[in-house]
Amino acid sequence: MKRKWRLGVISACAIGFIASTAHAQSPAEKVYVPPGKHDEFYAFLSGGFSGQLSVYGLPSGRLIKVIPVFSVNPENGYGYSEETKAMLMTSHGFIPWGDTHHPELSQTNGVPDGRWIFINENNTPRVARIDLRTFETIEILEIPNSGGNHASAFVTPNTEYITAGTRFSVPIPQKDVPIASYAKNFKGTLTFIRADKPGKMDIAFQILVPGYDYDLAHCGKGPSYGWCFYTSYNTEQAHTLLEINASQKDKDYIAAVNWKRAEQCIAEGKYHVMKTEYYHNYIPDPEGDRIAVSEVKKEVKVIIPKECKGVLYFLPTPKSPHGVDVDPTGEYIIAGGKLSTVLPIHSFSKMIKAIKNKDFVGEVDGIPILRYEAISYCEVPNPCLGPLHTEFDGKGYSYTSCFITSEVIKVDYKKCKVVDRAPTYYAVGHLMIPGGDSAKPWGKYLLPMNKITKDRFIPTGPELFHVGQLYDISGGKMQLLLDVAEIGEPHYAQAIPASLVAPNTIKIYELEKNDHPYVTKSEEEAKVVRKGNEVHVYMTTIRSHFTPDNIEGVKVGDTVYFHVTNIEQDWDVPHGFAIFGAENAELLVMPGETKTLVWKPKKPGVYPFYCTDFCSALHQEMQGYVRVSPK
Numbered sequence: 001m002k003r004k005w006r007l008g009v010i011s012a013c014a015i016g017f018i019a020s021t022a023h024a025q026s027p028a029e030k031v032y033v034p035p036g037k038h039d040e041f042y043a044f045l046s047g048g049f050s051g052q053l054s055v056y057g058l059p060s061g062r063l064i065k066v067i068p069v070f071s072v073n074p075e076n077g078y079g080y081s082e083e084t085k086a087m088l089m090t091s092h093g094f095i096p097w098g099d100t101h102h103p104e105l106s107q108t109n110g111v112p113d114g115r116w117i118f119i120n121e122n123n124t125p126r127v128a129r130i131d132l133r134t135f136e137t138i139e140i141l142e143i144p145n146s147g148g149n150h151a152s153a154f155v156t157p158n159t160e161y162i163t164a165g166t167r168f169s170v171p172i173p174q175k176d177v178p179i180a181s182y183a184k185n186f187k188g189t190l191t192f193i194r195a196d197k198p199g200k201m202d203i204a205f206q207i208l209v210p211g212y213d214y215d216l217a218h219c220g221k222g223p224s225y226g227w228c229f230y231t232s233y234n235t236e237q238a239h240t241l242l243e244i245n246a247s248q249k250d251k252d253y254i255a256a257v258n259w260k261r262a263e264q265c266i267a268e269g270k271y272h273v274m275k276t277e278y279y280h281n282y283i284p285d286p287e288g289d290r291i292a293v294s295e296v297k298k299e300v301k302v303i304i305p306k307e308c309k310g311v312l313y314f315l316p317t318p319k320s321p322h323g324v325d326v327d328p329t330g331e332y333i334i335a336g337g338k339l340s341t342v343l344p345i346h347s348f349s350k351m352i353k354a355i356k357n358k359d360f361v362g363e364v365d366g367i368p369i370l371r372y373e374a375i376s377y378c379e380v381p382n383p384c385l386g387p388l389h390t391e392f393d394g395k396g397y398s399y400t401s402c403f404i405t406s407e408v409i410k411v412d413y414k415k416c417k418v419v420d421r422a423p424t425y426y427a428v429g430h431l432m433i434p435g436g437d438s439a440k441p442w443g444k445y446l447l448p449m450n451k452i453t454k455d456r457f458i459p460t461g462p463e464l465f466h467v468g469q470l471y472d473i474s475g476g477k478m479q480l481l482l483d484v485a486e487i488g489e490p491h492y493a494q495a496i497p498a499s500l501v502a503p504n505t506i507k508i509y510e511l512e513k514n515d516h517p518y519v520t521k522s523e524e525e526a527k528v529v530r531k532g533n534e535v536h537v538y539m540t541t542i543r544s545h546f547t548p549d550n551i552e553g554v555k556v557g558d559t560v561y562f563h564v565t566n567i568e569q570d571w572d573v574p575h576g577f578a579i580f581g582a583e584n585a586e587l588l589v590m591p592g593e594t595k596t597l598v599w600k601p602k603k604p605g606v607y608p609f610y611c612t613d614f615c616s617a618l619h620q621e622m623q624g625y626v627r628v629s630p631k
């Protein structure tokens with residue numbers, strides 16, 4: 001009897017469940033990923049002034065990993081270990097910090113393919129490649145002739161290039177001139193970086209452009225394949241009080257670059273070779289020694305637009321535009337006019353027609369300015385205040401963030417009308433839809449990233465995290481699901497189905513393939529070798545001891561290199577290494593890997609070292625001593 005009664009309850013529940021899915025699921029149900037289950041999407045959020053890239057699962061909003069890119073990261077010794085220091089070398093020396101803004105996934109035929117993700121560094125111009133098999137930064141290229149790398153790192157549809165535009169114009173080449181000579185001496189560059197092969201990033205060419213501020217970019221696809229678009233502001237060429245002086249004109253420009261034409265000009269020798277110095281840092285052997293190296297490059301090819309006709313056009317765009325986004329078909333180009341009262345949409349096919357008909361209203365430095373009416377598809381009326389960035393759902397709708405009115409608007413962009421709006425909390429910057437800037441958006445979710453958190457989380461004193469907000473966009477109306485606490489200032493983000501990345505991730509660095517010059521493949525090979533003032537400790541770790549664990553014979557004035565090889569066979573058992581008083585952070589050594597910590601002991605004594613990363617019940621016993629004697 002009892003059993004029957006129970007069955008009855010179960011079937012009533014089942015009916016209840018079916019009934020409730022027929023109705024709208026609650027926000028809680030939509031973001032709930034049960035313990036042990038995986039998220040549907042990886043989301044990669046720029047860390048902004050943290051210099052890193054964070055990885056979240058969607059729809060749960062759980063933080064899964066922080067990938068160090070441009071900033072040192074004590075948590076795993078990035079930028080501290082001898083193997084990773086070279087990643088942060090620049091022509092200005094070792095720089096332990098960066099400001100990341102725009103991540104973009106590598107693409108094949110305009111669709112994110114899950115191989116790599118790129119991200120820019122705004123302050124000391126650089127771009128990075130992160131390998132999505134290991135979620136590690138494997139390459140960083142410095143960008144010369146740039147005064148701040150903001151319009152970056154956006155890819156062309158087959159990852160032929162990542163592109164970059166200078167945020168601040170500066171004298172190019174750099175020289176000592178009065179700041180007031182801006183209009184005469186300051187220039188910008190738009191840079192194309194070869195990106196299709198890991199370890200081979202290089203500046204293919206730069207295009208020298210008038211001294212404006214190039215803010216954001218996106219590249220064309222489909223019919224607009226072969227083009228990239230950059231917003232510019234400060235066409236007034238102000239050099240002081242830009243908040244007033246750079247907002248004078250009714251329209252600034254989108255710079256439309258025909259990079260296929262640029263390739264022709266390079267092939268025809270229509271370029272200048274400019275001497276300059278910049279660094280290319282990469283790991284040549286990511287499955288072997290895994291040691292980053294720096295290569296110093298000495299020159300770049302520079303195209304001057306008036307010597308390469310057809311490479312660049314200016315599209316007038318109201319008013320101090322910020323974002324520029326190309327729809328999945330490649331025909332519609334939507335700009336965020338920060339101070340504009342309309343949302344301008346340009347038509348790529350009209351642009352091509354206007355170029356053919358020479359429908360120009362003037363030129364700057366030999367660069368034709370197209371007639372606004374000749375390229376305009378429409379202006380979305382009464383959008384919102386402060387439209388910034390747009391993403392697409394692949395179903396004919398675009399979503400634009402509105403900074404001033406703190407909202408997102410959903411636009412039927414072919415019909416040129418707003419069909420839905422939702423408030424954000426507060427002051428939204430970028431927004432992201434999985435695949436939302438590609439030829440094939442996955443849609444489903446929208447993540448606006450807000451600059452101001454105010455009251456969204458329990459208070460943490462004056463400094464607050466930024467907040468992302470997850471919306472369900474699968475229905476007609478946007479529905480707010482979740483607040484996500486973010487690291488630094490995320491600016492932009494990307495997301496991709498986990499099924500395109502997870503199966504390719506590498507679980508373990510194989511010890512057999514480790515050809516690090518200081519590898520120690522077994523405890524029998526562990527040793528201490530003195531070379532003049534250098535002491536090299538060939539050390540192994542395995543649960544739960546170091547070999548050797550008592551080291552004597554070190555003297556004040558020596559430089560001690562701890563070359564720590566993790567010889568575990570289990571993929572998920574890293575060991576850490578830290579020694580008392582070392583100026584460097586710890587090491588985190590993954591199974592199969594060798595990492596090196598340098599230590600210069602300053603006083604005689606006996607110094608403990610220990611494993612910093614929990615590894616077994618005897619983790620606390622994983623320790624040792626170094627004896628340091630006077631000189």
Ligand code: CUK
Nearest residue numbers: 101388429430491492
């Ligand atoms: S910028 Cu931050 S909201 Cu760096 Cu892409 Cu527009």
Ligand code: CUA
Nearest residue numbers: 575611613615
């Ligand atoms: Cu090894 Cu803890």
